[in-house]
Amino acid sequence: MNARYEAVIGVECHVELKTKTKMFCGCVNAFGGEPNTKICPVCLGMPGALPVPNAQAIELIIAAGLAFGAEIPAFSKFDRKNYFYPDMPKDYQISQYDMPLAIGGTVKYWLEDGTMRECRLTRIHLEEDTGKSTHAGSGDGRIAGSSYSLVDFNRAGVPLMECVSEPELRSGAEAVAYLESLRRTLLALGVSDVKMEEGSLRCDANVSIRPAGSAELGTKTEIKNMNSFRSVERAIESERARQIEILSNGGRIVQETRGWDEVNGVTHSMRSKEEAHDYRYFPEPDLVPLEPSRAAVERLRAALPVLPAQRFERYTSQLGIGSKQATQLVETPSLGAYFDRVVACSNNAQQASNFVLGDLSRLANETGVAVAESAVSAEHLAELIGLVDAKRINSKIAKELLARMWDGAGSPAAIVEREGLAQTTDPGAIAAFVEEVLSAHPSVVAEFKAGKSNVMGFLVGQVMKASRGKADPALVNELVRTKLSS
Amino acid sequence: MEYIEKSAAQIAHDVRTRVRSAAEVTDATLAHVESVEGAVGAYLTVLADSARAHAARVDERVRNGEKLALAGVPVAVKDNMCLDGSRTTCGSKILERWIAPYTATAVARMLEAGAVPIGKANCDEFAMGSSCENSALGVTRNPYDLTRVPGGSSGGSAAAVAAYEAALGMGSDTGGSIREPGAFCNLVGFKPTYGRISRYGLIAFASSLDQIGPLARTVEDAALAYDAMAGFDPMDATTVDRPVEAAAGALREDLRGLRVGMVREFDSAALGAALDALYRAAYRDLERLGAELVEVSLPTAAYGVATYYLIAPAECSSNLARFDGVRYGLRVEGDDVRSMYDRTRAAGFGPEVKRRILIGTHALSSGYYDAYYVRAQKARTLIAGDFERAFAQCDLIACPAASCPAFEFGAKSDPYSMYLMDYYTIPMALAGLPALSVPCGWTTPEGGRVPMPVGLQLCAPLFAEKLLLGAARAYEAATGHALARRPELESVRA
Numbered sequence: 001m002n003a004r005y006e007a008v009i010g011v012e013c014h015v016e017l018k019t020k021t022k023m024f025c026g027c028v029n030a031f032g033g034e035p036n037t038k039i040c041p042v043c044l045g046m047p048g049a050l051p052v053p054n055a056q057a058i059e060l061i062i063a064a065g066l067a068f069g070a071e072i073p074a075f076s077k078f079d080r081k082n083y084f085y086p087d088m089p090k091d092y093q094i095s096q097y098d099m100p101l102a103i104g105g106t107v108k109y110w111l112e113d114g115t116m117r118e119c120r121l122t123r124i125h126l127e128e129d130t131g132k133s134t135h136a137g138s139g140d141g142r143i144a145g146s147s148y149s150l151v152d153f154n155r156a157g158v159p160l161m162e163c164v165s166e167p168e169l170r171s172g173a174e175a176v177a178y179l180e181s182l183r184r185t186l187l188a189l190g191v192s193d194v195k196m197e198e199g200s201l202r203c204d205a206n207v208s209i210r211p212a213g214s215a216e217l218g219t220k221t222e223i224k225n226m227n228s229f230r231s232v233e234r235a236i237e238s239e240r241a242r243q244i245e246i247l248s249n250g251g252r253i254v255q256e257t258r259g260w261d262e263v264n265g266v267t268h269s270m271r272s273k274e275e276a277h278d279y280r281y282f283p284e285p286d287l288v289p290l291e292p293s294r295a296a297v298e299r300l301r302a303a304l305p306v307l308p309a310q311r312f313e314r315y316t317s318q319l320g321i322g323s324k325q326a327t328q329l330v331e332t333p334s335l336g337a338y339f340d341r342v343v344a345c346s347n348n349a350q351q352a353s354n355f356v357l358g359d360l361s362r363l364a365n366e367t368g369v370a371v372a373e374s375a376v377s378a379e380h381l382a383e384l385i386g387l388v389d390a391k392r393i394n395s396k397i398a399k400e401l402l403a404r405m406w407d408g409a410g411s412p413a414a415i416v417e418r419e420g421l422a423q424t425t426d427p428g429a430i431a432a433f434v435e436e437v438l439s440a441h442p443s444v445v446a447e448f449k450a451g452k453s454n455v456m457g458f459l460v461g462q463v464m465k466a467s468r469g470k471a472d473p474a475l476v477n478e479l480v481r482t483k484l485s486s
Numbered sequence: 487m488e489y490i491e492k493s494a495a496q497i498a499h500d501v502r503t504r505v506r507s508a509a510e511v512t513d514a515t516l517a518h519v520e521s522v523e524g525a526v527g528a529y530l531t532v533l534a535d536s537a538r539a540h541a542a543r544v545d546e547r548v549r550n551g552e553k554l555a556l557a558g559v560p561v562a563v564k565d566n567m568c569l570d571g572s573r574t575t576c577g578s579k580i581l582e583r584w585i586a587p588y589t590a591t592a593v594a595r596m597l598e599a600g601a602v603p604i605g606k607a608n609c610d611e612f613a614m615g616s617s618c619e620n621s622a623l624g625v626t627r628n629p630y631d632l633t634r635v636p637g638g639s640s641g642g643s644a645a646a647v648a649a650y651e652a653a654l655g656m657g658s659d660t661g662g663s664i665r666e667p668g669a670f671c672n673l674v675g676f677k678p679t680y681g682r683i684s685r686y687g688l689i690a691f692a693s694s695l696d697q698i699g700p701l702a703r704t705v706e707d708a709a710l711a712y713d714a715m716a717g718f719d720p721m722d723a724t725t726v727d728r729p730v731e732a733a734a735g736a737l738r739e740d741l742r743g744l745r746v747g748m749v750r751e752f753d754s755a756a757l758g759a760a761l762d763a764l765y766r767a768a769y770r771d772l773e774r775l776g777a778e779l780v781e782v783s784l785p786t787a788a789y790g791v792a793t794y795y796l797i798a799p800a801e802c803s804s805n806l807a808r809f810d811g812v813r814y815g816l817r818v819e820g821d822d823v824r825s826m827y828d829r830t831r832a833a834g835f836g837p838e839v840k841r842r843i844l845i846g847t848h849a850l851s852s853g854y855y856d857a858y859y860v861r862a863q864k865a866r867t868l869i870a871g872d873f874e875r876a877f878a879q880c881d882l883i884a885c886p887a888a889s890c891p892a893f894e895f896g897a898k899s900d901p902y903s904m905y906l907m908d909y910y911t912i913p914m915a916l917a918g919l920p921a922l923s924v925p926c927g928w929t930t931p932e933g934g935r936v937p938m939p940v941g942l943q944l945c946a947p948l949f950a951e952k953l954l955l956g957a958a959r960a961y962e963a964a965t966g967h968a969l970a971r972r973p974e975l976e977s978v979r980a
């Protein structure tokens with residue numbers, strides 16, 4: 001990277017909302033399905049059909065706005081964005097132009113090493129999605145050379161959130177970290193599935209460069225067609241390098257839209273600013289203005305869950321959990337909430353994190369049951385951690401217990417009590433086991449005395465076995481060593 | 487007098503009490519349609535089979551004891567309203583073969599009340615016009631003088647009702663498209679408050695102005711149709727969720743206690759001596775019925791036409807974008823999708839529609855939006871404010887419904903003189919107010935062969951439909967202008 005320049009990056013996301021029905025009609029909102037099976041006169045833009053707004057979609061947008069600390073204006077409205085496109089049934093999109101549902105706000109995100117960053121939002125607004133075109137007869141599905149096109153309107157009218165960031169990101173890695181945080185937050189809010197591979201999250205990036213330290217903005221390009229977070233990072237870095245090379249050679253950046261070519265790892269020009277549409281926005285006359293009541297907004301605010309960024313900060317700064325583990329814990333909202341409940345009744349957050357991300361997540365993967373939905377209650381896991389911390393059981397027993405708890409065995413303390421599994425920490429009792437083992441294996445003892453110190457592990461194992469696993473392993477080690485050296 | 491000349495109220499009463507069956511009324515109407523349609527041309531599609539099926543269903547419902555307000559009443563549906571399974575053209579080539587896959591709420595409510603749809607009535611293409619001459623699919627003639635236009639854009643519905651081809655007509659009014667043909671065809675043409683009747687299934691021209699309403703031979707019939715259609719619809723977000731006071735049973739005997747506003751800026755002297763005399767007589771009749779006449783002022787109403795011809799085209803330019811040949815209606819193939827759009831729209835739309843799409847596209851385009859669209863919206867607010875101030879001084883406003891009686895075909899060939907036809911009806915549309923035209927006399931136009939009807943416009947505050955219809959009923963009963971002459975149908979019967 002060239003240190004003389006810095007990149008200025010803004011990200012624009014489109015997120016399909018997870019509502020029961022589409023934005024302006026009663027059709028079911030679900031991914032996939034046979035083409036043109038989730039349609040009606042309204043989402044087909046039939047002559048005479050009218051839109052009726054989906055209250056749930058409006059609430060989800062307001063909740064997202066509140067989660068990012070955006071202002072929810074008392075007055076908002078829908079507008080028509082006019083342009084011709086075959087997969088847009090009305091040849092206009094109902095969107096929001098100058099009075100979005102949410103203004104401003106901040107996305108808190110963190111880098112891989114745990115450093116917290118912030119990126120301000122310009123706005124969040126609500127609009128409807130388009131259908132999907134398939135181009136046929138050309139062999140490669142592209143429009144060039146195709147003899148006809150087919151349109152699937154199942155997606156037409158699905159509620160879409162547009163979320164625009166300020167140009168405050170400085171690298172592809174920051175853009176991805178921002179997107180990750182946005183994704184985790186929307187998931188925690190239940191706003192969307194946020195799956196890039198299913199198209200429920202789509203994003204474009206605006207990229208410009210300027211001399212490091214300059215306050216002015218350079219000419220920007222808009223990058224489209226990025227299909228994964230990985231491609232977002234690569235596309236931004238490639239575009240940054242391209243622009244730096246042009247400027248370094250005394251060239252000039254052209255304001256344009258560029259497409260990301262995943263295969264060749266470059267962006268290519270799609271259309272210039274001169275070809276930009278005049279969308280002729282005007283207020284949607286088929287809908288009345290949106291005037292969310294203060295009471296409704298406050299109800300939504302009160303119902304906000306703990307957000308991933310809040311969790312992450314608490315885990316790393318208060319609980320001392322490492323960035324990688326903390327990130328894993330906030331990744332799934334239900335897992336983070338489960339972990340919080342464990343920590344609420346245990347003093348050992350690190351151990352809780354180890355169990356949740358280790359044994360429990362492994363069991364969850366094996367059985368297909370989410371940790372939070374498993375038979376292991378947070379209280380019982382805390383109890384187990386307590387038993388380990390108090391050296392009442394050792395880690396081997398703990399592992400076994402956890403597997404049984406997963407199968408519904410209930411309270412670990414009760415099992416320990418019932419089955420006498422408590423760790424033996426009485427040196428006298430352990431010494432007796434040691435005595436027994438050493439006298440049973442005189443040849444091994446002889447080997448040790450002849451200098452083969454690695455046989456000690458075998459002897460320790462035999463003592464643990466004799467104690468049925470209950471002996472405190474540290475004490476066993478110590479006593480075996482003392483006995484052998486005596 | 488033939489049975490089909492009876493009022494909708496009388497027909498519904500007879501069918502309800504099983505004096506006549508809906509099937510008999512329908513058959514008689516269809517036979518009459520067949521005999522006069524060749525001369526009148528009110529319908530683009532006559533729904534003979536479907537009408538008989540509907541009538542049979544109505545008779546069955548009557549036998550089952552249902553009290554249907556419009557039992558067996560033959561109705562003409564303007565061809566910009568969807569009726570499931572029927573061709574719905576908007577008078578345009580672009581929808582010439584389009585079959586609606588669903589039924590408009592207002593139509594469904596009329597059918598629910600027992601009305602029988604006789605046919606889809608002609609109209610100016612996409613309801614843009616004031617004479618029906620902009621229909622691309624047929625010519626409709628005024629039943630009172632077949633050399634003259636029936637008015638527009640709901641001219642087919644008006645002609646059908648005037649020629650007894652239906653007892654009720656469904657029209658839509660954007661700038662005067664119910665009231666003006668009502669006046670031209672000796673009918674009551676009633677546009678309710680914007681938001682009273684669902685627009686779901688009405689093919690949009692200008693969404694913020696379009697309003698469905700009835701055309702009828704009596705005020706009572708108009709009130710019956712209004713009662714059937716009015717009310718909140720969950721499918722139309724702009725309908726108003728407030729109770730509708732039944733208007734049919736609450737018609738006034740006189741106008742005592744009402745102050746009627748005469749609009750200073752709408753002096754009928756400007757319309758020539760004959761019309762001036764008619765309107766002055768009408769105002770005197772209102773006074774004789776007990777109304778107190780007061781002068782009110784609508785200083786910005788003169789900007790109504792200019793304002794309307796920015797807002798309505800702006801909305802239409804967007805509303806009509808969907809007619810692109812992709813999924814329904816006409817398609818003219820092209821080399822690529824863009825040329826298909828261009829060729830389809832060039833071939834499918836008529837000149838007036840194209841003109842308005844161009845005006846509207848320009849008014850919304852970047853750099854002109856503030857000067858045209860935003861300014862027009864501000865003017866609209868001022869006009870509505872004028873009415874609000876006027877209604878602080880009066881209960882109703884009375885004024886002309888049109889600036890002349892029905893004219894001959896081709897008489898208004900330049901668009902602007904046609905636009906001025908709606909000079910008196912546009913301001914109410916911009917303000918969303920309920921207004922109607924009611925027959926107020928006859929005059930023989932210059933060069934005309936026979937006297938033609940003239941309409942008085944009455945306008946009420948928002949949601950005061952009951953008051954408006956009640957007052958119109960009192961005026962109608964006291965004057966009886968509509969009964970003075972009959973349409974000239976005898977000579978044309980096939």
Ligand SMILES: [Zn+2]
Nearest residue numbers: 025027040043
């Ligand atoms: Zn739908």
